[in-house]
Amino acid sequence: MSITFNESTRIFTLNTAHSTYQMQADIHDYLLHLYYGARTAGEMDYLLSYADRGFSGNPHSAEMDRTYSLDALPQEYPSLGTGDFRNFALNIENADGSQCCDPVYVSHKITKGKYNLSGLPAVRARENEAETLEILLADPNTNMEIHLLYGVLEKEDIITRSVIIKNAGEASVTIRKAQSACLDFLHGDYDLIKFYGRHAMERNMERVPVSHGSIRLGSRRGTSSHQYNPGVILAQKNANEDSGSCYGMLLVYSGNFLCEAEKDQYNQTRLQMGLTDELFAYPLAPGAEFTAPEVILSYSNKGFSRLSQQYHHCIMNHICQGKYVHENRPILINSWEAAYFDFTGDTIVELAKQAKELGIDMVVMDDGWFGKRNDDNSSLGDWCVNEGKLGGTLSQLIERVNAEGVKFGIWIEPEMVNEDSELYRKHPDWAITIPGRNPIRSRNQLLLDFSRKEVRNHIFEQICAVLDQGNIEYVKWDMNRSMADVYASNVTYDYVVGVYDFLEKLTSKYPNILIEGCSGGGGRFDAGMLYYTPQIWCSDNTDAINRTRIQYGTSFFYPVAAMGSHVSAVPNHQTGRVTSLHTRGVVAMSGTFGYELNPALLSVEEKAEIRMQLAKYREHQELIREGNYYRLSDPFQDDFAAWMVVSEDQNQALVSVVRLTAEANPVAAYVTLRGLAEDAFYLEKTTGKVYAGAALMEAGMLLPAPKGEYEAYQIMLQRVTE
Structure with a gap:
């Protein structure tokens, strides 16, 4: 089973293929977060520390124990009014005007399959693909019920979280804040990776340290917005594309949202995601329920590439639905x-x-x-x-x-x-x-x-x-x-x-x-x-050079098959930039390929090139849609944008590169590949050269010497069987 409960220690353990998530209903019935990270055996309550923290208050149930404070302990769903002065996930305004909810553990149930959310989209899974944990917390004074939902997709390395708030009392209340997920880390030094932007320049990746205080980002625009995307990554300082621990939070919601990251007075880190508390106060009559949108959690200790692929697989197989998800779509x-x-x-x-x-x-x-x-x-x-x-x-x-x-x-x-x-x-x-x-x-x-x-x-x-x-x-x-x-x-x-x-x-x-x-x-x-x-x-901006950055940021959570990307006319209607038809095609093939132009204005040569583009895309569209995606450069820092897709069996790979700068007497440029079989050899179809997979991933591949501005290359690799 992917979800277990120890009756004696009251510890819940959620296991995926490569991660473990653990929490405990403690002696005072508070639900404490113990651990989320690489898969491990055993119970992690030994990590908790207790000390008299002075101005950190103690709940009444702790009696005279000054060492027990929710202001210092890691919590699963922190609420305002419990003596925790950090960012909180829940705020209930009661009928008397007070803002307080003190939810404690009551019961739980574990079931096969994945829960559904009434009126909201959520990760889908068959009964044999997932398990659900529902934990009931309740405030004994007001009878407010907090149903914490956890869905575990073990093979996908995915844990989902949502919350249903039920007013089981006799008076109306108002929900003033209801976030969907909270992660507390007892120690560690982290960066927050967020994706900011504006209309026509969306999802620019930005990495900032989580220092003392709070980082707050989100949308109050009624939509998830061009300005911030509802997906963030918490990463260890040494995490990169290939290694290091990183945690993703992706909200399954299309409206106002809030993400908060905070390092507290004891150097603990809290990350929360869900609905914003601005422009929001939801009345809840007796007997009524409110459902918070779902957050998709995933963890990788093998860097951002692995984390992105886990999200790509989840979205393609458990979010998107209908006949076109895994079919060739019309150009x-x-x-x-x-x-x-x-x-x-x-x-x-x-x-x-x-x-x-x-x-x-x-x-x-x-x-x-x-x-x-x-x-x-x-x-x-x-x-x-x-x-x-x-x-x-x-x-x-x-x-x-x-x-x-x-x-x-x-x-x-x-x-x-x-x-x-x-x-x-x-x-x-x-x-x-x-x-x-x-x-x-x-x-x-x-x-x-x-x-x-x-x-x-x-x-x-x-x-x-x-x-x-x-x-x-x-x-x-x-x-x-x-x-x-x-x-x-x-x-x-x-x-x-x-x-x-x-x-x-x-x-x-x-x-x-x-x-x-x-x-x-x-x-x-x-x-x-x-x-x-x-x-x-993906963006109203169809400029190929800008699109390398937009699609780069988008790829951290969203698969190529979800990105609408087209070849447009030049000079580009948004930037005025002129790039070759070939370069525009290479960029647009990293998405749902199409065109935004008037064919009547094309030359005979351009029409011939478009026919070749269409043939190439149709040859590789299944690989592009279904393959594992790797970012090979950072177009915000490097002189070229590079990415590749590799088939699940590692027999095929398509490498795409776009030069972003032009210099006299340029230095040689190399692109290091990823995701190939180390012990295999690969034929590069255009030149006929054969390369060792390990060599391509260690020493890289030499790019052709540039002959003009914004050149682009597509490199098709096929595993050699003999």
Whole structure:
């Protein structure tokens, strides 16, 4: 069993293939965290120390024992009001206005399979793939119940955590903070790795020391945001890609979140992840329950590469779902950078003809096909086809595109409304606004209140009426603003749950449609959205050089198969940079490959190169999607960006390199490979040279001498059998 409980010591042990997680219900019934790290035998309560800590208070149950203080002991789910003055995971405001909850151990149960969360996405597993531990804590004064949930996927080296808070008392309370997971470390010196950014430059990796005090990061924008991603790594100082201990926390949620990392007065480190306590206060009536989003924990003592691969495997096999997760996905061309709002039905059909000639599978009609939408100032919420603009019905357009031998996809933004729309004129109260105040506009649009069922149902009916008009095989779901007008303290959470409800119904009704998530690119790139959309547009920035950094940061938690990445026109529409078509192709192949350009403007030579790109991607797409991913350089520091994917059997590998600088009389550049079989030999297909696997991983491979700026290389290696 992966979960055990010692009745005499009351110690819980959770084992995965390579890690152990341990906690104890102690003599005072408090649940203490003992250990999380490399797999070990035995019980770790010997690590606890007790001393009179002066200004660290003692719970009443400890009587006169001044050496027992929750301000110094490691806790599993710390609560405000227990004498622990560090960051806390739980804060309950009681009916009398006091803010205190004192939860102690009551009981537990261990079951086969993985728990589910009502209304929220969570890691999925078959009964033989996981076990669940549920620990019940309760406050004897108020009868508040805290159900701590642990899911253990032993083979995947994954432990999940969530919390269900139940008001079993007789008075209403308010949840003011409810994080999902806490890790306490008794000793050690750590760095926190976080992923910050902005629109069009998301998920920049930053490593900072956890020093005395608290690091606090998250989102109050209503989405997980471009600014911070809800995934962090706590790493030992010596941890790198290949070695050292590191701990990951990834929140399965698409809204406001908070991560806190703190080194306390005794040099202990606490790391927490979950819902933010800002713009949040959730009322809980007697008998009601509240469910906190899930956090995915994973540990590696073999560095960041192993930790990333554990998350990649978990997301691909236990988060993403539907027919496309492990299938080859259509290579598409999107109309946005080809035509923006200025298109007709004939434009889309011509794009389909060009796509067919090049060998592209699908054309996606982006923004501008509905209402009177000729710019971004009107018509969101009016999901009716502009047949005048398209020159006929949507059904007719789809048939014309399919007749060219090309699939058809469409763009939608269901959560939004323009004030210049028939929907807003009829239902202004359906927009999220603060009564009596003028709304905050963004991109001249407002958010529809998806916390309200009648709003969701109306939009759902409109979207279904569109999708039922023909053979639509792909939907790009966009969301192009943040939530600013928070009119009630529960709306930030209920809005996200409403979005999940909408997506649950949509994916159930249309299981054969591939849905790609988007929020101005990567503004909602999180495991919660990946539960419903197996790929997400990685960034609105399609510049190949910038994308090496964006995709580098994204790869620490998210698999290549989840990253929407396309070849776009040059000069690039976001940066003005000019890079070769080859370089743009190499970068875009590290994702769900496609194009954002107008083929009619391409030369004969460029079209020929695109055909070669398509052939190469189709040859390697299964390896790219399913292989183990390795980062070979740091594009924030090194002169080149390099990465590779290796097949599970180590028989094939694809190495990609992009030069980021150009210098006169350059020094020789070497890239050191990873993940190959040490005792094998590999044929490099382009040159015909044969290399020893051990040599490639120790001495590296010499890159060609550069002949121009931003050169890129793809190196295909095949294991030699004789």
